Amino acid sequence: MRESITLPGHPEKWPCFSDVVKAKGTLVFLAGQVGWDDHGVWAEGFEKQAELALQNMERALAAAGATIDDVVKVVIFVADARNGDADYRTGNNFNEIYSRFFKRNFPVRTRVQTGMLARDCLVEIDVIAVISDD
Template sequence: MATLIRKLICTTNAAKPVAPYNQAVVADRTVYVSGCLGLDKNTMQLVAGGAAEQTEMALKNMEAVLVAAGSGVDKVVKNTIFVKDLNDFGTVNEVYKKVFSKDFPARSCVQVARLPMDALVEIECIALTGAVSTVSE
């Protein structure tokens, strides 16, 4: 049986993890991106503003990690969004649609009691690497 490679992803183009985990792990051709917060990568502080600004920065961090893993937002198959307040659902969606504008990945969005650093939004994803074709059924 062939040995699968588990590649640990770490890039300076996104905010560093705030706990003991990697930004992403690639197993075979699948990328598992850890939860991304709306952190400025230079200050490691949450960006000013509200849910919209944190969502935008979290997605930028996620994109940078995907690129470092040899993937991209066009290869995301599943997103999970955690929000502190589900009343921000519409706001998060408006920002999300700027990044995911067609061929939407599967997605969940749930309200949670608390997020690291008291963030308002956290986003994780699963993506693919290599050549990917999209077919609608």
């Protein structure tokens, strides 16, 4: 179970993440999900890698008995910060792709630019989810 919490007096910056999430249950940790297919072939370009990494995230969550609605924290590692800085309203950027997967009651999110990703990797997504103890 997760609950997004709005901070008093805090303006909403982006419509695709929460500042605070309260969760109760069993923790599920995913290794960083990247934009390659089942054969280890990288998708071409940032947008395709981001979409495939998010699809791989959903598959990994399902393997643990979780769904995207159970995600409480997401860390996005990008090779080039400009891929995440674009205005989410214009499309063809990370926030627009991310919003196709996370639609409501958003998890907290952090984005980090790093030059230390695997060769040819443009984005990696690290996730923590919480599933019910029932």
